[in-house]
Amino acid sequence: MNPVKPARGNTSKLTSWLGRVLLPQDCLLCGAPSGEEPVCPGCRADLPQPPGETCPRCALPSPGGQACGSCLANTPSFDRTVAVWRYAPPTDRLIHSYKYGARLGLAPYFARALATRLDAFPAVDAVVPVPLARGRLAERGFNQALEIARSLSPLVRVPVAARGLRRIRETADQTGLTPDARRKNVRGAFAVNADVAACRIAVVDDVMTTGASLAEIAGALKRAGATHVENWVVARTIPDA
16 A cells, blocks of 8 residues: 555646636635635625534534533544535535536635634644546546545645545445445545554545535544545535434
C-alpha cells in the first residue's frame, strides 16, 4: 500500500486562478455583489447552523453535547464528526450548485468554512476524501470531496491522501434509500489504499446524511490499522424531530 502523503495536482491551482479571473462576483444565493466570496455576508449569516448541543460522534442533536442514545446503543466506527452547516435550505442550493453545476470555486469556500470549525492544527495525520463511484466521476468530471480536501489541507497543515481510499464496487445512489438499505448498499464498497497503521485520519465529504458510507469507510480504515477516524463534512442532515 502507498504511504499517506500529500496529493499532487493542478486542480487547486486552476480553482484559485478561476477565482481570481471571475472576481468580483455575485452571491450565488441572492445575486448581490459578494466581492471575493461566492456568498455575500448576509446570506452567509443565514446559512443554517448545526444544533447548539450535538453528539460529538455523529453530530446529531444531543442534550448537553453528550453521546446520543443511538451511538451508545450502536457505536459507529468513526469517533467524531465536525459539520459546518445543517443540510437544509439554502445550504442545499450551494452544495447542488457545486456538485451538479460544477461551481468549483465553492470548494475553497467550503474548505475555509470547515477550517473555522477545527482546531488550528488538528490532531490527525492525514485528510482522506470519500472516493466517488467511477461512473459518477466520469459524469461529473471531478470528485467534490477531493476538491474540498485539497483546499482544506494547506489551511490546517495536514496532508491529503487523495488515493487513500478507493471504491471496489459500484453502488446505487443512496438518495431515497432507508437507513438500513443505505448500510447494505455500501457494505464492503471501500478499500484502503494507503498505509494508515497507527494513524489518525479525517475523512472529508460534502454531506453526511445517515452516516452509512462514513461508518463503512471508518470501519475499513480501522481494520487497516488506523487508531482514530473522524468526519469533516460541509453539511449534516438533521432528521425532523
